[in-house]
Amino acid sequence: MSDTGTKLSDAEIIARFKDGDVAIFQKLVDRYAGRAYQIAYGVLGSREDAEEVAQDVFVRIFRSLGRFRGDSEFTTWMYRIAMNLARNKYRWNKSRGARREISLQETLSDDETRALIQLAEERPSPDLANELNEFETNVMKEIDNLPPLYREALVMRNIDEMSYEQIAHALGCKLGTIKSRIARAREELRKRLGV
Amino acid sequence: MNARTPRNGCPDRVALSVWADTGADPAIARHVAACPDCRMVVDGYRSFDAAVRRAARPPADLADRVWAACLSAPADSPTIIIPVWMHAVRIAAAALIVGAVTAVVFVLGGSPAARNPALAQAETEGAALAVGLARPTIYIPFAGTGGGYPSLATEPIDSSRLTRVATTDPEAAVPPLPVSLRGSPVVLDNFVHHVWVVGDVRASEHELLGALPESATPLCTNRTDRSVCLKVILADRQLQQLVNRMQDAGWALVSPGLPQPGEESRLLATGKDVVYTVDLVAR
Incomplete structure (x- = not known):
């Protein structure tokens, strides 16, 4: 089974996994699950959805790591998967109307009642609301309202300290495009929050 | 990186945003130190960063749950693609x-x-x-x-x-x-x-x-x-x-x-x- 004492590189962990040491995959999970979560959280703005995406990311990697050729860094590969799954989830949430507004005047069908219950469940829990101050809550709300292309770049920069080059590579964009998107996202936040 | 807005001599916002992340341009560093407007902008950027990082902290036991999900997922089975x-x-x-x-x-x-x-x-x-x-x-x-x-x-x-x-x-x-x-x-x-x-x-x-x-x-x-x-x-x-x-x-x-x-x-x-x-x- 896996040893726990030495600090292995990602490439060494992957090599050992390919040699049959399945349990060593847990080291990659310990190292990067939080990052996958943060990327997803930045895109989705929901803790539950972010955790679901983080789990999905690593389940997929767990299944396909044996076929990972190492053409790019493991982290770049993981970021791409996380971003794509988070985008898919975001589109899915949008298409099923998770964020739609329901008029108070309307008579509610059973489906709509369920949708309302779900909307209520998706609000931050009281504990979480207490944990974040008003400014942080407003920042997250306004980030959620940014155009997706701006939001993704800003989130990758902010929550994971990714370099501009890494973000450009992960999102398949030019470096200048990423710099511009991040700057525009920040300017939008400044305007909306009056900072 | 050195792009400037000609009218007032302040760096443009892209340059300022990049500098806020990297601090790589000494000329912009000197400007920000002397310009209250640019300093306010950079402070704003950094306050957003801090807020996002705090809000996006993962749960403490996330890795355990992700690992459990990996073990619980059904394994891939060989696929035969038939037209x-x-x-x-x-x-x-x-x-x-x-x-x-x-x-x-x-x-x-x-x-x-x-x-x-x-x-x-x-x-x-x-x-x-x-x-x-x-x-x-x-x-x-x-x-x-x-x-x-x-x-x-x-x-x-x-x-x-x-x-x-x-x-x-x-x-x-x-x-x-x-x-x-x-x-x-x-x-x-x-x-x-x-x-x-x-x-x-x-x-x-x-x-x-x-x-x-x-x-x-x-x-x-x-x-x-x-x-x-x-x-x-x-x-x-x-x-x-x-x-x-x-x-x-x-x-x-x-x-x-x-x-x-x-x-x-x-x-x-x-x-x-x-x-x-x-x-x-x-x-």
Whole structure:
């Protein structure tokens, strides 16, 4: 089974996994699950959805790591998967109307009642609301309202300290495009929050 | 990086944003130190960054739950890609064969089961096995989920069917290996899925947990149909020993994939870790 004492590189962990040491995959999970979560959280703005995406990311990697050729860094590969799954989830949430507004005047069908219950469940829990101050809550709300292309770049920069080059590579964009998107996202936040 | 807005000498916002992240341009650093407007902008950027980082902190036990999800996920099984037109050809061929067999049976004097009621029961039992064996099969030099032998465990568990298979003829569920693979020990796949038919699911679950090595950290799922799914990572040798022990306890293994009880010679043990999924189904 896996040893726990030495600090292995990602490439060494992957090599050992390919040699049959399945349990060593847990080291990659310990190292990067939080990052996958943060990327997803930045895109989705929901803790539950972010955790679901983080789990999905690593389940997929767990299944396909044996076929990972190492053409790019493991982290770049993981970021791409996380971003794509988070985008898919975001589109899915949008298409099923998770964020739609329901008029108070309307008579509610059973489906709509369920949708309302779900909307209520998706609000931050009281504990979480207490944990974040008003400014942080407003920042997250306004980030959620940014155009997706701006939001993704800003989130990758902010929550994971990714370099501009890494973000450009992960999102398949030019470096200048990423710099511009991040700057525009920040300017939008400044305007909306009056900072 | 050095882009400036000509009118007031301040860096443009892209340059300022990049500088806020990298601090790489000494000229912008000097400007920001002297310009209250730019300092306010940069402070704003940094306050957003701090807020986002704090809001996006992952839960403390996230990694444990993600790892558990990895172990709980069903393993990939080999996929045979069959063109749509092939399905039509196969259905047509099957229909022709069924028609021809039916015609022959009737020409020769009707169904044997119709002549002998005792045979009707046997035919029903046989049909249950046939359902499991009629699927397309693929042989690859690995054993485990979907490997080594054709996998019969790709559908939801139907305990009544499993019980019937196990109590009629367990060996009948295992099609013979191709001649080219017979006698060659195989390396286990990373994932092995076994279905065991047991007398008492709860008692068997406890017995199984007690039989695991101390270092093993199993995950158990109790299903609504009262079957139990347990996942654990074991070295291939340990898995073979465990399977032997389960057989000794009187349980019936209905999955054909290696390792099989008492068949150590067919396993090329390398000490590799295997994710072992066990379904315990009541008899």
